[in-house]
Amino acid sequence: MSDAASSTADGQPALDPQNTVYLDVKGGRVVIRLRPDLAPLHVERVKLLCHEHFYDGTPFHRVIDGFMAQGGDPTGTGGGGSKYPDLKAEFTNSAHFLRGTVGAARTQAPNTANSQFFICFAPAPFLDGQYTIWGQVVSGMEFVDGLKKGAGSSGSVSNPDKIIKMRLMAEENS
Template sequence: MSSEETSDLIHMDIPSGRVVIRLRPDLAPQAAERIQTLAAQGFYDNVPFHRVIPGFMAQGGDPTGTGMHGSDLPDLPAEFTRAARFERGTIGMARTSDPDSANSQFFIMFEPAPHLDGQYTIVGDVVEGMENVDKIKRGSGMSGSVTDPDRIIRMRSASAEG
């Protein structure tokens, strides 16, 4: 693939294998840029999937693993769309109750969640390796908190890897 073809692809290596993510700057240019920037900095390396709810989603992107923190960069404005839906493999930006609070945390859908459509920013989707996402260690309880969670080993732009 040329660097143009891979510019929106992210390789995320997790304990169960590689996951290839296609970012969607056409839907969420600021959020896609944020993921690219943080991945290039190595921000996501060794970051846990701290919240994993069976039949719903796996959330990561907080280096503290508490779900309460993000990067040192400013929060992003909401980039909600109805042009895409939260389906299996969709990647959304996590946020607080403030729609303009997405920062570094993201979640990957295990199953469709139409109640999220138009309420959260869709930043991309898994194009390869969803079977590896399915193997991420699940949490317990309503919050999905994970004890000794799986961690992102390495996350970089595919174009940076050559």
């Protein structure tokens, strides 16, 4: 098994099975490299929720073309979360919201992230230092691009696309 410091044939760092998430949606598989260097508390929460199959079947309830796709709320309303307490913000000025960046969704209060997350369709520098970054899509962004768009008056997509399965690479077959 290769370690995280080794490289693939194209020069990219090899994926660490303990810090890589497979996010399966109707179009295909999205691969997310976790960033414990930026947000160790959020990464541990995502790993726990993946292990518990929490995300399976949850909707992408808010998908705004040109901005981001938000999911991870079991209620599909934008107001739900896991049974665990909210997380302390892990903001950084060293990382930026780019296409494929995965951030922790929260209310207006900084320390309210729980289970919800969003994936940016395009750079969003206005989010830098304001939201916790916990991952980066390394492949399958075209499947995120293909999610049903919408954010109606309720802030939710009508009949939204759902996460089929979300697992750590190390636990893929569980």
